[in-house]
Amino acid sequence: MRFSQARGQKIVSTSTAGTVGRVxxxxxxxxxxxxxxxxxxxxxxxxxxxxxxITSFGVDAVTVDDAAxxxxxxxxxxxxxxxxxxxxGRRVLSTAGNELGRSSDVEFDQESGAVTAIVLNDEKTATGxxxxxxxxxxxxxxx
Amino acid sequence: MTRLLRTSEITxxxxxxxxxxxxxxxxxxxxxxxxxxVGAFTLAGRGLFAGPLPVALAWSSVVALGNDAVMIxxxxxxxxxxxxxxQPATSGRQxxxxxxxxxxxxxxxxxxxxxxxxxxxxxxxACEVVGYEIESSDAAGSQADTLLIxxxxxxxxxxxxxxxxxxxxxxxxxxxxxxxxxxxxxxxHLGGED
Numbered sequence: 001m002r003f004s005q006a007r008g009q010k011i012v013s014t015s016t017a018g019t020v021g022r023v024x025x026x027x028x029x030x031x032x033x034x035x036x037x038x039x040x041x042x043x044x045x046x047x048x049x050x051x052x053x054i055t056s057f058g059v060d061a062v063t064v065d066d067a068a069x070x071x072x073x074x075x076x077x078x079x080x081x082x083x084x085x086x087x088x089g090r091r092v093l094s095t096a097g098n099e100l101g102r103s104s105d106v107e108f109d110q111e112s113g114a115v116t117a118i119v120l121n122d123e124k125t126a127t128g129x130x131x132x133x134x135x136x137x138x139x140x141x142x143x
Numbered sequence: 144m145t146r147l148l149r150t151s152e153i154t155x156x157x158x159x160x161x162x163x164x165x166x167x168x169x170x171x172x173x174x175x176x177x178x179x180x181v182g183a184f185t186l187a188g189r190g191l192f193a194g195p196l197p198v199a200l201a202w203s204s205v206v207a208l209g210n211d212a213v214m215i216x217x218x219x220x221x222x223x224x225x226x227x228x229x230q231p232a233t234s235g236r237q238x239x240x241x242x243x244x245x246x247x248x249x250x251x252x253x254x255x256x257x258x259x260x261x262x263x264x265x266x267x268x269a270c271e272v273v274g275y276e277i278e279s280s281d282a283a284g285s286q287a288d289t290l291l292i293x294x295x296x297x298x299x300x301x302x303x304x305x306x307x308x309x310x311x312x313x314x315x316x317x318x319x320x321x322x323x324x325x326x327x328x329x330x331x332h333l334g335g336e337d
Contacts, residue, residue, distance in 0.1 A: 030162065030163075093159060093163070093209070093211065093212050093214070094209065095161065095206065095207060095214060096207045096209045096214070096267075097159070097206075097207040097208060097209015097210065097211060097212040097213060097214045098209040098210045098211055098212075099209075099210070099211035099212070131161050131162075132160065132161045132162035132163035132164075133162075133163050134159075134160065134162045134163025134164035134165075135163070135164055135165070136157065136159055136163055136164055136165035137159060137163045137165075137212075138163055139159070139160075139161050139162070139163045139214075
């Protein structure tokens with residue numbers, strides 16, 4: 001699934017069957033190339049849903065067992081957030097030191113949260129993994 | 144695949160950590176003793192008004208020399224220049240290659256060194272000096288303003304002259320395409336003579 005497809009998806013509590021928020025973005029941990037947390041809007045309890053607290057990341061909805069899973073960002077998540085930690089709209093450098101383009105979208109695995117491919121300049125897709133997200137560039141290791 | 148680069152193309156390139164931070168830019172190339180290969184890079188800060196940095200980047204710490212950036216593991220690998228490496232190529236009289244006059248061992252003046260051509264191995268483990276770009280004098284038998292001459296493994300050099308074998312003129316090229324083959328040809332030619 002792509003970030004662009006997941007954005008806006010509703011988050012539903014399996015205990016109350018009610019919508020408890022919507023996906024507004026993603027926090028990626030470059031040390032693991034995985035989604036660390038989902039950014040949430042329109043939730044009462046906070047704006048962050050850690051990936052490990054998700055019951056299922058479905059095609060049409062994200063399920064959680066309790067609305068309280070959505071919390072304020074932990075220190076770790078907060079350190080991975082912010083304008084310079086974003087993955088979309090950034091310069092992408094390969095580990096070989098070549099500029100691949102600008103990131104326009106990201107593909108991820110719904111089971112594991114692993115980032116598996118990056119879409120460059122809205123056209124070509126490079127498979128691989130994130131190794132770094134810094135103030136200068138997203139560093140991408142190509143497969 | 145090995146790649147050929149002009150060192151002037153490397154200067155100014157950002158030095159980027161694998162974490163994606165640009166920590167410096169390449170200021171100058173420092174050749175290892177004996178001049179056969181690149182030993183290190185001196186660095187300047189990023190930004191228009193940034194000055195030189197007190198630390199350098201040893202070639203052994205380069206993860207990859209790419210078209211757009213020089214990749215390093217992290218900022219920790221930057222360290223002050225060690226003793227025993229030559230002065231930067233474009234500064235300091237002792238180590239200055241650029242502007243030196245190229246003479247063949249038979250006494251022909253080929254011109255002045257305008258740039259240094261290096262070859263980067265496929266895995267970025269070595270960065271070897273393989274030739275010079277010369278602003279030619281007429282003796283090289285060419286109308287072009289600049290030409291590329293391949294280098295043997297060793298050559299004699301002073302701040303004033305670079306001495307190359309006279310047979311080098313047969314392997315002169317005008318652009319980087321095909322220069323790799325000329326280097327191979329020249330070296331096997333020299334090997335055959337010994």
